[in-house]
Each structure stands twice: as C-alpha cells, then as structure tokens.
Amino acid sequence: MTPAIAVTGLTRRYPGHVALDDLRLTVGAGTITGLLGRNGAGKTTLLRILAGQEFPSSGSVRVFGSPPAENGSVLRRLVLVREDQEYPDSQGYPSFKASHALRAASFSYPNWDADLASSLLADFGLRAKQTVRSLSRGQRSALGITIGLAARADVTLFDEPYAGLDAVARRIFYDRLLEDFTLNPRTVLLSTHLIDEAAGLFDQVVMLDRGRVVLNAAADELRGMVTTVSGPALAVHAFTEGRPVWERRELGSQASAVMVGRVSGDNRERARSLGLDLAPLSLQQLMDHASAGPGAAGPLMMRNSA
C-alpha cells in the first residue's frame, strides 16, 4: 500500500536556524497520527510543507506519491487547519460571515459535506450569519475545525487547532472527529500539546525535537511502557536492577525511579511485597521525559530516525 505521506531527507533552513533537519517520516493511509513536540520542534513547518504552503530547502516530500507544492491534484485532497487561521475579515472585509468561509471552502474541497458543516457549527454554538470579525478566539478555532472536518479531505492536517476552545468544545471536536473518521476513513495528522486528552485517538505518535523525528511508535504500545517505581530506596534499587532507568531521585531512605519496560503480573506482585508503588507514565509525561534532552529517554528513542 502506498503510504499517504512519505518524507525523506527533508530539511528546511531559515537564516540562522534549521527548522527541519534531514527528517524522515512515513504515515499510513487511514490512520490518525499525533504530531508531538515542544514549541519550535518543527511541527508547524512540517505541516505547512505537507500542505504545499512552504517549500523544502532540500529533501523529498510525497503525498499520495506526488509532491504537494503547486500541485492542484494533491492540494484538492488535503486540508490544513492552523492555529492562527486567517479569514478575509482581517483584510478589510468586516462583513465577512462564517457562511462565507464555509461557502469558500465548499468550492475548494471536492468532498465538502455541507450538512456536516452545519451540524458542526450548531454543536459549537455558532451561527452561519455571524461575522468572522465578531467571533471570539475559541469560536474562530471552532470555525476552522468545522472546515477541517467538513472538507472530508483525504489528508487532514490540524495544527494545534483549538486555541481558545474550552474543554467541552474540545471534547466535541474529538467526538466528531472520531465519528466522521469512522464513517469516512482518511489520513489525519494532529499536532497538539494537549497530549493526554487526545492520546486515545491516535494510531501512531510522532515526536519531533529540533527538526528531527525522535520517537515514532504505535500509541497504544507506549501505554504502560514506562513506570515510576517509588518506595524504600533499597527496594527501588533491587526492583529496577538491570532495567533501563531514565531518572532516579532519592530523599533519605525513600527513592523513585522512572523505569522503562512493561511490568509483568509477577513483578507487580513482587513490587507489592517489597512495599513499592508503581505508577505508569501517561503519554504526556512520557513525552516530557523524551523532550528533556538527549539521553534522558534513550531506550525508547530512535537513533537519528534512520
């Protein structure tokens, strides 16, 4: 099967700064991928290049086998929803309404579903005749998400799409994304800082750090893969002996260690008999460790993404 997205050797240089550094990434069709990483890791640059809105300095980018830049046949199958989506209202059209934004989108995307767009607007509590100018930040995000989902594009890219959205509205986004993805499978890339609340949506998680892929794994396999072991220092040492440990802390006779590797049922019982506490790391905590610097999260990390 041809992957939906195939990127090799992708580099994007700005004056005095390398945003993407020899990046390699393959995304299977019909999957939801979480694109994670700290600010400045290169997520937005990658998404913009995938959407043909920016050019690589070097390297190969293929979406359904073709380069996206200036390629109408690819771009029609692709939508990018940005955090800071601009609408014409900021360019001197104060009467530009939500309905105008939807109408423009309906011309751009061949699979556009107007009914889905209306029902999403209603879910988010927006009215089509509201001017974009009058919308709050969260309402603008909701409009962007509505367009992103109703476009039903084969490749759907969301770049931190929920600035200003409250928890309830974000939950509407996740629910409607899942619901529509189930009915109309497509390839979704979602960059997010709100890792834990979105974690269950992902098939795959890709983490960028300084323009490179440092982790690319099946999301569900990361769950329970790293555990914080805490309790009496001697017991912590005995229990973690011979296993990769990311971090150790000690205070008096107490210690904790962040240990990599699944804990079997037998070991769980052993921990209990040693008086140890086992707390699995959430995906968010795991990513925080992984971005704490090279070496911090060695065993799970990819070697140069090669």
Place this chain on the structure above:
Amino acid sequence: MREMAGLDEGAPLFAQVAERLAAEIADGGLAEGERVPSTNELAAFYRINPATAAKGINVLADEGLLEKRRGIGMFVAAGARATLLGRRRAEFTARYVRPLLTEAIRLGIDSDELIALIKEAGNEREVAPL
C-alpha cells in the same frame, strides 16, 4: 478533562477494552448469544481510535469468547461466561489472596487473626443491605 471513559495509563487500551468486555460477560451484563457493541460504538464510548477498539474485540474473538455473525456483528459465544469465571477463579489467589497475605504480614497479623477478620467481614456483609 477525563478522557477515554475510565481507561487508565497502565496498559494498552486494546487490552483494557478486552478486559472490560470480558468482565461484563463474566458478570452477566452481556448474556451469551447477545450482540456486543460494535467497534465504532466502543470507539465512540471510550473516545479511542476505532482500530484500537477493533483490536480489543479481536482478542476475545481469538479466544473463542465472541463469535462473528457475518453482516450482523459480534456475539457472545456459548460457554464464554463459564470460561471467564473459571479464569477468574484461577486468578483469585494471585490477585486477592497473596496481596492480602503480604499486607497482613507487614502489619503483623497472623493467620488465625486474618481468618477471624475475614469471617467478621463476611458476617457484616450478610447483614448489610446490598
């Protein structure tokens, strides 16, 4: 925001979905011959990727606890409840008795005292309205 409807961080979601369904069958909430929720229904309920939900269902299907009826969906297989209850019985010692003993030893409770405590708790439960 609490996501994934009560699933936790400790194990892969597919395994937790399988475990929840198995528990429901064992407790009689899902009767033998009854249709189990579809992949999409589970995905929506737990807010998880449909592929993850499908993997969870497949675990039980591979064990013969669910059976597929073409074009209709997955159903609880005959004998599934007995199998699951047998499995739980086998796990009872590891899951409950050994941890109980570990904690009892730590607290200096000897076996006679422990048995007395269990009996006492049992009596309380009998008189308490359930």
